[in-house]
Amino acid sequence: MPSDPYFALIVPACSLLLGVALIACWTAMRQQRYLLWIAAGFIVVAFPLGAQSLMSNNQLPNWAVLAGALYLGSVWAISRGMAERYGGTAHPRVALLIAAVTLALLYYFSAVSDKLWLRILILNAGMFLLRVLPVRSILRRAVFTNGLERLLWASYLLLVANSVVRPLAIIILMPAEHMGELTQSGLWRAMLAVNMLIGLAYVLTLLASSVRNILQTLRNERDHDALTCLLNRRSFWESAQQCLHGPRPPGWALLVCDVDHFKAVNDAWGHAAGDRVLQIVGQTLLQQVRQEDLVARFGGEEFVVLLRCANVSDAAGVAERMRRQLAQTHCHAIKGAVTASFGVAWVLSFQDLPQALERADGLLYQAKKSGRNQVIYDVQAIGRL
Numbered sequence: 001m002p003s004d005p006y007f008a009l010i011v012p013a014c015s016l017l018l019g020v021a022l023i024a025c026w027t028a029m030r031q032q033r034y035l036l037w038i039a040a041g042f043i044v045v046a047f048p049l050g051a052q053s054l055m056s057n058n059q060l061p062n063w064a065v066l067a068g069a070l071y072l073g074s075v076w077a078i079s080r081g082m083a084e085r086y087g088g089t090a091h092p093r094v095a096l097l098i099a100a101v102t103l104a105l106l107y108y109f110s111a112v113s114d115k116l117w118l119r120i121l122i123l124n125a126g127m128f129l130l131r132v133l134p135v136r137s138i139l140r141r142a143v144f145t146n147g148l149e150r151l152l153w154a155s156y157l158l159l160v161a162n163s164v165v166r167p168l169a170i171i172i173l174m175p176a177e178h179m180g181e182l183t184q185s186g187l188w189r190a191m192l193a194v195n196m197l198i199g200l201a202y203v204l205t206l207l208a209s210s211v212r213n214i215l216q217t218l219r220n221e222r223d224h225d226a227l228t229c230l231l232n233r234r235s236f237w238e239s240a241q242q243c244l245h246g247p248r249p250p251g252w253a254l255l256v257c258d259v260d261h262f263k264a265v266n267d268a269w270g271h272a273a274g275d276r277v278l279q280i281v282g283q284t285l286l287q288q289v290r291q292e293d294l295v296a297r298f299g300g301e302e303f304v305v306l307l308r309c310a311n312v313s314d315a316a317g318v319a320e321r322m323r324r325q326l327a328q329t330h331c332h333a334i335k336g337a338v339t340a341s342f343g344v345a346w347v348l349s350f351q352d353l354p355q356a357l358e359r360a361d362g363l364l365y366q367a368k369k370s371g372r373n374q375v376i377y378d379v380q381a382i383g384r385l
């Protein structure tokens with residue numbers, strides 16, 4: 001047994017704690033099942049690591065196959081988690097084959113011909129192959145959109161590289177005559193520490209990027225209408241403030257659009273068909289605007305668009321295109337098309353936005369009163385730019 005067994009237990013204890021931290025993170029996020037796989041990887045590896053660090057050299061060969069199976073299982077669980085996170089695959093059948101060959105070789109070099117350095121080499125080769133398994137499919141599918149994602153990927157590749165560096169370091173740095181004392185050597189402890197540091201970097205980056213993703217999802221849900229995926233009233237107001245900031249904003253017009261006789265659509269075809277109509281209206285409005293414009297669903301069948309344009313008649317032209325396209329778009333759910341009415345007002349500034357909304361609403365009301373399926377705009381606003 002090593003002279004300082006408690007020091008040797010620090011690394012497996014840390015691994016266990018990292019696994020528990022990942023499970024805690026999973027319970028908070030629920031849907032991210034890959035966290036469970038990776039947690040399992042860190043928890044499982046703690047047992048052979050702890051046990052082997054406490055074993056004498058004579059005991060090591062007896063447990064080589066079982067410890068090897070646990071190491072390989074833990075490595076594959078992490079590969080599986082990474083594959084699941086990025087929509088790749090960890091090739092379970094190939095993994096099983098690699099594990100079977102590795103364990104057979106471990107058995108041979110423990111029971112038949114006891115060679116510790118060969119066992120280390122074989123086990124690390126098996127671990128390397130299992131870690132590499134998902135890499136190709138991940139690279140094909142994953143888009144590393146931000147620094148954290150790139151850092152996570154880099155720390156996983158470090159784990160992969162470590163499976164190569166570790167056995168090489170042992171072979172190069174450990175004198176053959178002292179190979180038997182490997183698990184009690186300073187080199188072994190240094191390798192455990194490096195392992196732990198890479199593992200720690202990996203888990204911390206994983207936790208940070210998972211929290212980032214969940215916050216992004218929550219922000220997305222907070223800012224968008226669940227049915228049409230358009231901006232909701234709240235985020236429309238926030239984004240409009242950015243568009244219209246400053247005392248003299250560039251030209252902006254406000255379009256208010258309301259689906260005609262929508263209650264009748266719901267009554268005749270059901271609520272699900274009505275929902276589908278709302279989605280089509282949202283898509284139609286989006287198709288007619290540029291990226292800098294804002295399209296929002298304010299509730300019910302009312303949509304609002306903040307449009308960057310030179311004057312109100314240009315905005316009315318855009319609304320007219322929207323109206324026409326909507327009237328021509330066939331919706332399978334109602335076996336026909338819907339029409340909508342529009343009110344278009346000019347926006348003087350962000351402070352003017354509530355009044356502009358009232359003006360556009362008034363014009364929309366006029367459009368409804370005058371027979372629906374039409375655009376009415378604030379004629380007097382022409383040339384105010």
Ligand SMILES: Nc1nc2c(ncn2[C@@H]2O[C@H](COP(=O)(O)OP(=O)(O)OP(=O)(O)O)[C@@H](O)[C@H]2O)c(=O)[nH]1
Pocket residue numbers: 227258259260261262263264266270271272273274275278299300301368372
């Ligand atoms: N399917 C669906 N219906 C909704 C949703 N929100 C509101 N509605 C329905 O939209 C209908 C709006 O009806 P009204 O305000 O009377 O307007 P309308 O029938 O379109 O009449 P006009 O606007 O005057 O042409 C109501 O029946 C609401 O129940 C939704 O998210 N999905």
